[in-house]
Amino acid sequence: MLKIIAATDFSPASKHALEFIINATSNLQREIVILNVVHLDGPPPASMISSIIESLKTKAYFDYQSLSEEIMEKYGEHLPMRFHAEVGGPAHKVIEKVARDENADLIVLGMKGMSDMQKVFLGSVAASTAMHSKFPIMIVPSGCQIYPIEHIVDATDLYQDESEFNKVMKYARLFNAKVSMLHIYNHDEETEKARMKVLNEGIEKKYGNLNVQYVSYKNEHVTDGIERYTAEHPTDLLVIFTHKRLFYERLFNPSIAKELAFESKVTLLVLKSE
Template sequence: MKSVIVPTDFSDTAKKALVFASTVAQNLNLDLVLLHVFNLTGSLPYESPSQIEQEIYEAQKASDKQLAILKNQCLAEFKNEVKLLSIYGVISEVIEQVSEQVKADFIVMGTRGAKDIWSNIMGSNTYQVVKNSICPVFVIPDTADIQDMKNIIYASDYTNNEVKIVRNIVDIADRFKAKTNILHIHDVEEPNLADDETLGDWLLTFFENENIESHITLGSNAIEGIENYLQKNQGDLLVLAMKDRAFFDNLFHTSVTKHFIQDFNMPLLVLPK
């Protein structure tokens, strides 16, 4: 059975992400993997291996208990299978390992944004998972409205595998009875707007019987263009597509994706590209 991984630290932010994840899993007929990654914050360097092993055992027992409580609280009406995992380690590394082991379809993570030190740590964990994940990652800010998805917005750069990416988005949108909006940000310094319009129209020819539209907005950069569009148009989910890892650290993808992970109030889906 295909699955969604939901990392949790048992906070309200993580619970909100779990509620969102359960809706996604229900609509896409996926199982849930509820994951808590723990560490030994109070351990001393001179403790013996047997003492540390005992502490890990006790911490895992406590984690297992909390996961069972969380499952009963938040997933009482969830129909598919829920697997509970408590693992000792580094958050981003464990999530990556588990996603590969279970061949996850999605990861769903909550984030507190960037308002204080702890929030920055959580935002960093989320960012690292997004950066390294081989599967799509939903990022759910604690301030997000997780209402029914009616309008999905995909910020497209019109390069590399766009038909495949849009097909994946449309398939998700269909399950939610949502509309797919392809948004391209045209640089205000570039004169050839007609070329972008032609590319948008060409892309739509692959989806003639789908609920989909193409839009172009002007902006001096991608963040400005997306935010300008969202000020005037309803959106329930923003989708960004990553380049392969070799391109990840260039200015566009680093600044845009990190901005929307840390400073945004709408659910975000980041797809490998």
């Protein structure tokens, strides 16, 4: 059973993320917990806190009822989905707490779009959750198409250990998807071809029947290379490991935010290493 926390503020972006994961896991046994974080924008009078919180929770429940009816009508009445409203803040800490209490396997969040990656990794709820959570985080841009996950691209610096490789392959098996281990390089092309040949022969020898291969793309900039590769090779899921600090900072540093115009609108799966 795959337990999924789908965080929502009942916006179109979070609804799109919910529909994405419903579709992606349609062949799996799953339970989806729709989580809304209830928080106050400012400190109200102490005597009113309780009534205001109850009012916000009631509104969230009615919003969920409306969302649920729409989703059930589209995907079927027997969809294993339930609602949970949690009071507190900041939102990413509340999401983490609920995921821990629920023993979740995956947290799913939506966002308005990936044309400005600063919105993803510079202060948004999705950013904070991805950076701090111990759980796998799926970030679904509102512009991505809702298709089955058939092609996973793992942005690698070629120093992934076996535990990280196994984590990627876990999702490949889960979604019955092929995997491209993508390396962006800027050195001699013949050297890179020789390296890819050795790596792919090693995978073939060790894993044989897995639908996985190393691929490379020449570009001076990691982020631009990933963007171009995913634009040229339709990608359903882009995997990154946040612990690769130098690689990660190159990928999501605010100084190169303009280079991160992921107009390919790829869904991200953010994983932590042990």
